[in-house]
Amino acid sequence: MESEKNNIKKIKKTRVVGLILVFAAAVLGLLIYYLWTKGAFIPSYATWHNQEDTYAIGDETVEFSLEKKTLKILDNKTKELIYETPDEWKVSDYFYFDIDHDDENEVVMVVWKQGSFGEHKPFWHEGKDNKWTQHIFIYDWDITRDNRLKAIWMSSGLGIKASEIFTDEKDRLHLIDDKGEETVWQWISWGLTLMEVIPAE
């Protein structure tokens, strides 16, 4: 009788421990998922910049502020927020220069986001498109828009592990990957074209 009671106690205890473990695993899973959506597992080769610049564009003077992976554009006088990148985007760097050689500067952002293709997942791509990938987004400055930015070129996932990106005097983009290999990209007729590969030293 006593041993039967003990057995029942043991079974109950095992059930409680089992439930606690299931609960803990669920909480851990939710925590990992939450951190994942916040970009906590973006690869460590990503280099995050904080930067502020002021530009006179047309009749406006605006402030660009990149901080905590968010790019904001503000009216320099009133400090009114003109544009802010969505929370789902993590901005590692940005540039304001004439990438397409039309004598007007573009806003170029280096963005980490979940999903390589956004709304335009190609039909041949199977499975979920929710990995964190690195993108280059290019915008014209458009005074007729409240947020001033008109998207002209949005890359899908780069496929290069770009650790650093910089511009040169020919308005080209240089990408340095996690192994030190450098690629040079130039706007030719539409979009960026690979011009040169400089191997790592």
Ligand SMILES: [Ca+2]
């Ligand atoms: Ca331009």
